[in-house]
Structure formats: structure tokens, C-alpha cells
Amino acid sequence: MASNQNLKNATIAFLVPLPSIIFYLTFLNNYHSSITNPNNPSFFSTLWTWCYHHPLLFANALFFFNVNLLFWLIGQIQSSHWMIDPYWTVIPVMLVHYYATHPLAQYDWWRSHIVILLTWVWSIRLTHNYFRREKWQWGAREDWRFTEMSQQYGKHWWWISFFAVYVSQQMFLIGLSLPLYIVHFVDMPLSILDLVAVLVCLSGVVIAYFADTQLHDFMSRNNKLKGLGKPVVPVLENGLWYYCRHPNYFGETLWWWGLVVFAWSLGHGWTFIGAFVNTLCLAYVTRLVEDKMLKQESRAEAFRLYQKTTSVWIPWFKSFPSEVKNKNA
Structure with missing residues (x-):
């Protein structure tokens, strides 16, 4: 069926x-x-x-x-x-x-x-x-x-x-x-900005690919652990997810802003409005996803700690607030 x-x-x-x-x-x-x-x-x-x-x-x-x-x-x-x-x-x-x-x-x-x-x-x-x-x-x-x-x-x-x-x-x-x-409606020769656009677009695709693959592998491992009756890992903190909480969204956002650079090189930077609105919407979706995580009792405490130590979107080094340091001391 x-x-x-x-x-x-x-x-x-x-x-x-x-x-x-x-x-x-x-x-x-x-x-x-x-x-x-x-x-x-x-x-x-x-x-x-x-x-x-x-x-x-x-x-x-x-x-x-x-x-x-x-x-x-x-x-x-x-x-x-x-x-x-x-x-x-x-x-x-x-x-x-x-x-x-x-x-x-x-x-x-x-x-x-x-x-x-x-x-x-x-x-x-x-x-x-x-x-x-x-x-x-x-x-x-x-x-x-x-x-x-x-x-x-x-x-x-x-x-x-x-x-x-x-x-x-x-x-x-x-x-x-x-x-x-x-x-496709402005004919101008290539410039250095086009190279920047290519690099930004490719970076976005590559980051999103590895972030989604790491998330898929994490969920697959947890499903196997659950099937064996073993405790699951509450939060993914490896790979790109070590440096930010939503690297897949960061990669996707980079892709669309890379396209904006192509238009900017042709004198039409106003096209940023689409990427800007999409970024705002992804920020809202980020909040929805995190609220959903915090509603799961088995993950809530670990995820709150993850929020305190890890950047939201932009990959960056871990920060360790004083209460986290004291807890680990």
C-alpha cells in the first residue's frame, strides 16, 4: 500500500x-x-x-x-x-x-x-x-x-x-x-565580484551539505541506539555543529547572499531584499526549532547548555560562561 x-x-x-x-x-x-x-x-x-x-x-x-x-x-x-x-x-x-x-x-x-x-x-x-x-x-x-x-x-x-x-x-x-x-537581463563582462559570488555560493553549498550530512548521521546513530534500548545522545556537538547551532541554515543563507553578489556586480544590489527576508524567516524558524528542542525533556538540559556555549548561526569558537566552568570544575 x-x-x-x-x-x-x-x-x-x-x-x-x-x-x-x-x-x-x-x-x-x-x-x-x-x-x-x-x-x-x-x-x-x-x-x-x-x-x-x-x-x-x-x-x-x-x-x-x-x-x-x-x-x-x-x-x-x-x-x-x-x-x-x-x-x-x-x-x-x-x-x-x-x-x-x-x-x-x-x-x-x-x-x-x-x-x-x-x-x-x-x-x-x-x-x-x-x-x-x-x-x-x-x-x-x-x-x-x-x-x-x-x-x-x-x-x-x-x-x-x-x-x-x-x-x-x-x-x-x-x-x-x-x-x-x-x-540574464543585464549584459556586462565578468568582474572580480563575480569570483567573490562564486566563492560565497560554493561555500554555502559545501557548508550546508556537510552540516546536513552530519545531522543525518547523528539522527541515524540515535535511531540505532534507541532500537537497541540504549540511551541516545541528546545534542549534536561534533563537526560543524561544534562551532554553531545551525550550520545548515548558515550554509543555505550564504548561498542566497552569494547570488545577491552576482546581481550587485551588475549594479542591482537592490535584489538583496529576497535574501534579507529569507534570512529573517530562517531566524524565526531557528527559534521554532529551538523551542521544539526545549520541549523535549530528555534534551532540554543539554540543549540549554549548548545554547549558552555555542554560536547560533555564524561558526565561532565555544564560549564557556562562569556557571558552566564552575559546573565542570
Whole structure:
């Protein structure tokens, strides 16, 4: 039964982006005649002309109808909003290729291909981590925060979920991906800032990969200990987790700020707004995660000590408050 549901969810996940893909390919095959014959008053001619002249609004329209509406409807049918999580890792890849192939795009070839390659590397890393965490299942569960919100809002969750789960994700992902848009609509030669951007992006991906791998190994070991009836280790304090409490969030944040540096090198530093808002949201999620840890009696005391001695996000050396020193004396 579980395998049938897994196959069903995988099929849905592969088919669900087809409306946007087909619509965009249809636009690419038909926009030229609409632009060269502006006196044609047909509906589709007007539509293709609008899509041609407004690439960013076009991307938002595709997102709204294909993700917000369609994903939400599927979520209502399945009573689970699981699909937005794996697609969080895929949508930026779709966006970067959309921006690169739009007829109005103009860009430096090297910068474009560097950014596309980096986006693929980021996506593969995050997708692998998602499915590894979910034990390679499609839609086995939704994000725990959505589950808590559904319990909080009760009978109103069916319509609140449209805004809380999907419209909010559109603002995040389109905002975060604004540097991908700038890279493909501003044509300037490479500069030293592009090298800085590459280093920041790669650092973010590498840090996030090792942090998530260390967390996965830690949880796997604890599950084995629990299965053997032995006491589990309450807090992960090895590897990158020795230097900060959320190195995975730090790595993810670095990635998005690295993209901002690409846009900054092209004179569009204003695109930092997406990365800034995402950083604030991750800070809020950090608080939720830590509150959840403190509610677990078996971990609360060890985690409070971890909080006192270890940096939150930015990797740094341990600090040992006087009460901790006295306790260890």
C-alpha cells in the first residue's frame, strides 16, 4: 500500500509542472508572429505580446496558476501540502532556465552558465538531502510547521493554507531568485565580484551539505541506539555543529547572499531584499526549532547548555560562561 502511494505521489510530482512547461514552449513557438504583426487583435496574440514584454510578471503568473492554485488543489485532495517542499529545490532551476531562454534575455555567456551550473549544484544537494531525510519517499509527510498550523487554524486551514503555504512561497522564491533574473537581463563582462559570488555560493553549498550530512548521521546513530534500548545522545556537538547551532541554515543563507553578489556586480544590489527576508524567516524558524528542542525533556538540559556555549548561526569558537566552568570544575 505504501509503495503504491509512493509511486502515485512520484507520478503526480513529475506531471504537475507540465502546464507551465507546455505553456512556455507554446509561447516560444508563437510569440514572434505576434510581435511582428502588432495589428492582429486576437486573444492569443495579445497574450503572447504581454508575455514577451513582461518576463518577470510572466514568471509570477506561471507560478501563481501552476504552483499556488494547482499545488493547493492537490493538497486539498490529499489532505497534505507535501509537494511544495521538494519543489522548493526545483523551482529556482526552472526559473534560471526560463530567464536564460526568454526572448528578451541578454547576458554574458560565461556568467549565465556559471550561475546555471551553481543553481543545479545547489538544487541537487538540497534535493538529495530532502529525499534522504524522507527515506526516499514521495509525500510521506508534510512539513511539521504546516501540520502545526493546520491544528492551530482548524476548519479555516483549507483557505488559510493557500496563502500561508503557497502565496508566501511565491513571494519567497521569486524574491530570492531575482538575482537569476538580473544575471540574464543585464549584459556586462565578468568582474572580480563575480569570483567573490562564486566563492560565497560554493561555500554555502559545501557548508550546508556537510552540516546536513552530519545531522543525518547523528539522527541515524540515535535511531540505532534507541532500537537497541540504549540511551541516545541528546545534542549534536561534533563537526560543524561544534562551532554553531545551525550550520545548515548558515550554509543555505550564504548561498542566497552569494547570488545577491552576482546581481550587485551588475549594479542591482537592490535584489538583496529576497535574501534579507529569507534570512529573517530562517531566524524565526531557528527559534521554532529551538523551542521544539526545549520541549523535549530528555534534551532540554543539554540543549540549554549548548545554547549558552555555542554560536547560533555564524561558526565561532565555544564560549564557556562562569556557571558552566564552575559546573565542570
